[in-house]
Amino acid sequence: MGLPIVAIIGRPNVGKSTIVNRLAGGKDAIVYDEPGITRDRTYRPAYWRDREFLVVDTGGLVFDDDTEFLPLIREQAIAALKESKVAIFVVDGQAGPTSGDQEIASWLRQQQVPVFLVVNKCESPEQGTIQAAQFWELGIGEPFPVSGIHGSGVGDLLDEVVQHLPPTDDTEEIRETNVAIVGRPNVGKSSLLNAFLGENRAIVSPISGTTRDAIDTVVERDGKTYRLIDTAGIRKKKGVEYGPEFFGINRAFKAIRRADVVLLVIDALDGATEQDQKLAGRIAEEGRACVIVVNKWDAVEKDSYTLNEYERQLKNRLYFLEWAETIFVSALTGQRVAKILDLVDTAAEQHQRRVTTSVINEVLEEAISWHSPPTNRQGRQGKIYYGTQVRSQPPTITLFVNDPKRFNENYRRYIERQFRTALGFTGTPIRLFWRGKKSREVELGSGANRAVRV
Missing domain, CATH: 3.40.50.300 (P-loop containing nucleotide triphosphate hydrolases)
Incomplete structure (x- = not known):
């Protein structure tokens, strides 16, 4: 993947996804008060100081239960740890050390990767140090009291984590x-x-x-x-x-x-x-x-x-x-x-394709020569003056006409088909805006069929 990886490890419902959101600066990871929400390993980009890295969220680790998804979740967490430069072991400061934490700590001590013990849910600075002190017994090292919700303590943690990560390569970003x-x-x-x-x-x-x-x-x-x-x-x-x-x-x-x-x-x-x-x-x-x-x-x-x-x-x-x-x-x-x-x-x-105005108007000229714009009951015929592409992603073309109302849906679809026949646009929608003298636009194309006033 290029960037170094930091794995977030811990038992279910200790707030791993909240920590991921805090490190990655967003709310992409699902946070919900129910064990087992995260199952696969999911990656989020993050940075601290002069280091860029990927945070990988993992499912809650349970070693003594083989029901439902738990064995598969273990496989995903083990795979995440193998590819990581650093592991962050998250525990629940309010619950205190558990037998599940002891099992994970014993497993982590056997891995060849630096491990940082993060005591989450330490919302009170006064109580945080006391809550964290309980976790010295895990034998993982110094506990870092943090609050994933409020962000307190996270900066001190990252200062230590990034010392184990290589400097970010300043090469051109890959598209x-x-x-x-x-x-x-x-x-x-x-x-x-x-x-x-x-x-x-x-x-x-x-x-x-x-x-x-x-x-x-x-x-x-x-x-x-x-x-x-x-x-x-x-x-x-x-x-x-x-x-x-x-x-x-x-x-x-x-x-x-x-x-x-x-x-x-x-x-x-x-x-x-x-x-x-x-x-x-x-x-x-x-x-x-x-x-x-x-x-x-x-x-x-x-x-x-x-x-x-x-x-x-x-x-x-x-x-x-x-x-x-x-x-x-x-x-x-x-x-x-x-x-x-x-x-x-x-x-x-x-x-992402862009087509020149001259090519668009060649297609329009050909289309009109085969099928003239419709005429209304009063004998007034629609006229297309010219067209130009105004955007890509998806390709969007504005057609300048005398009155958008004079072009019925069948004719608009005919024009779209002519663009596709002549220019391709395979695999992408295209959007057509019909703009009249009174700055009224009608958009049509690829599932859209609604009027827009500008």
Whole structure:
């Protein structure tokens, strides 16, 4: 990953995610008063003084319980520690030392990495020293009393931590392509992430809702860098209660907004559902580039017509994303998984693409010659004077016309199709603004169909 890594370790519900948010200067990690919220290992960028590093949040460690996700959480925490330069062992100052803390301390003493003992929830400066003193018995070293909520004591901790981190390299920042992996629960998003990496980076389970946070992973291929963001499964809103799943879904929506390209993962056995349609609409509304990934294709019985028929039905259902490329894969076998990033490259390039005004007007001239603008009942015809691209990500074109009202929806869609036919824009939405003499604009394109006054 380039930057040195600092692992946050501890038993459940001691405030590890609160510490992560404090170190990373944000609220990305889900914080909720319930054990087991964090399951996978999640990375957040952070810096202190002249050092930049990554903070990796891990699930709560429990060594004497093998139920549900706990063995998998242990695997993730152990993997995080192996790649880290420093470990921060978080304990609960209000609860005092526990047998669980003793077990983790015994394990950490056997690891070849510097460990800092952080006594969290020391909200009172007067009581903090007394609370921290109890933890000398763990044999890890000096306890640092801190408050993850208020931030007290964190600066002193970081002063010590960064002494074990190498200086930050001042080389030019590498351009990353942000790729969000979204879909309904249990369609194989985490399996797909692991197939990309060739390792168990994310916990995979047949239980819906295994992934609760948005998990960032950096991958390099052929000199290009990708930030893959695995997200929580998005269910129907009425089925989601306030709590961990609610926060996880909000993180998924934020991941869509910060993505350059979204991988919409569809379960091949279920086909495109109503919830998939809503997700498709959300992606188009946010103006994100997209690749539709049909997973579990190995489990579908096929004949010579299956692929074409399936793709036709899929496009009919996901009409918001009619411009997106579709790929049929199996995360289980690895079938065609490597080709996904080729489609991501194309979609990202087109999403950032800019076209000169002269080329846009050549396309318009050709389109009008084949199909003239409509005429209203009063005999007044629409006129397109010229067009120009005003933005990218997604490509946005303003068309200057005599009156936007004279262009019906069919003609606007015709113009958009002509742009796609002539210029491509594969894998990305495009937006058209129709601007009249009275500064009235109508936006149309790729799922958007609403009037905007300026």
